[in-house]
Amino acid sequence: MFLLQSPLMNTNGFSTLPVGVGDFVLLSVKTLFIIGALLYLVFAFVVTRQIQVMRSTVITPFSTTVQILGFVHLLMTLAVLILFITIL
Amino acid sequence: MPDIFDGSKKKPSLTSAESIQLDKISEADDSVEDFDLNPFDSKNTSDVTQPTAIRDVDDYSEVMRRETSSNNSLKSFVAKPTEIFFDSQHSQEKVLLLLRRHPVTQVGWIITAIFLAILPFLFSAVGLLQFLPSNYQFAATIGWYLLIIGFSLESFLSWFYNVYITTDERIIDVDFYNLLYKNISAAKIDNIEDITTEAGGVLASVFNFGTVKIQTAGSVTEFDFEDVPQPAKVTAFLNEMLLEEEREQLENRTN
Numbered sequence: 001m002f003l004l005q006s007p008l009m010n011t012n013g014f015s016t017l018p019v020g021v022g023d024f025v026l027l028s029v030k031t032l033f034i035i036g037a038l039l040y041l042v043f044a045f046v047v048t049r050q051i052q053v054m055r056s057t058v059i060t061p062f063s064t065t066v067q068i069l070g071f072v073h074l075l076m077t078l079a080v081l082i083l084f085i086t087i088l
Numbered sequence: 089m090p091d092i093f094d095g096s097k098k099k100p101s102l103t104s105a106e107s108i109q110l111d112k113i114s115e116a117d118d119s120v121e122d123f124d125l126n127p128f129d130s131k132n133t134s135d136v137t138q139p140t141a142i143r144d145v146d147d148y149s150e151v152m153r154r155e156t157s158s159n160n161s162l163k164s165f166v167a168k169p170t171e172i173f174f175d176s177q178h179s180q181e182k183v184l185l186l187l188r189r190h191p192v193t194q195v196g197w198i199i200t201a202i203f204l205a206i207l208p209f210l211f212s213a214v215g216l217l218q219f220l221p222s223n224y225q226f227a228a229t230i231g232w233y234l235l236i237i238g239f240s241l242e243s244f245l246s247w248f249y250n251v252y253i254t255t256d257e258r259i260i261d262v263d264f265y266n267l268l269y270k271n272i273s274a275a276k277i278d279n280i281e282d283i284t285t286e287a288g289g290v291l292a293s294v295f296n297f298g299t300v301k302i303q304t305a306g307s308v309t310e311f312d313f314e315d316v317p318q319p320a321k322v323t324a325f326l327n328e329m330l331l332e333e334e335r336e337q338l339e340n341r342t343n
Binding site for chain 2 (some may be wrong): 026029030033036037040043044046047050051053054056057058059060061062063066069070073076077080083084087088
């Protein structure tokens, strides 16, 4: 906790930072969040594709549910990416 | 020269009773010529080995006779499923047993996921993310839970699609190691040479699961059915399958 509170920060947030530095840090954090969400979107897409491949490899009554889970996960990831772009 | 060698002499005429007897003998000879010695002909049922129809698994397997048919694909021991198939399955091939790792072996990642899920509450309790604005804290929490969902989904898929299938012809090992790598191996039942069961540890003893190692003659020489439930039962069933394959070959049955 102490290490995270660098000399530029205190427990009240970025309000005491010099003008411009706080914005730069927040912009960097926002960029990292969005890049992370984009990478996760790729992962979610691969999961969906892999479920489709495995669904044709082993055919079970539960396969449809698994595929729905994969699509829900992909949609959630997309929603989170949009959320990050919107609120940050 | 006796008369019998004299072909110029007329043959003695037969009485009516003698001619009827000769006709009967002739008919009998004809019937012998018509008799088909093809052992696969269903007419010849006396002393020739007959090819019989492919038998149901309950007819030759004591293990399967005691099991009820199930289509619950979330179980780790699914006997005689009727709605579970695989892509390289032959038209006459029946799935007799589908195995997965015992559910107890999955407790590790479930506990990890639960622990990770309560971690943000601990963070907020000690104020670890207080240096960030509230919208950033919210985004971090949402992202964190998304990662946990992804981790859980990936772990579940690894368990769900890592299956061991036994059909009436083959054993198939479908390995779903991770999202980018899968491996499917198959061996014919009559190529099985040795079956070994390994079970060790407290959990394996309490919950009755273990690894069934199958040595085969082929390119893939060993199949490991890892942490499957009731390994003794699986071994017994595979032995019954081997015996049935040998019986099929002896009786000249095709499968």
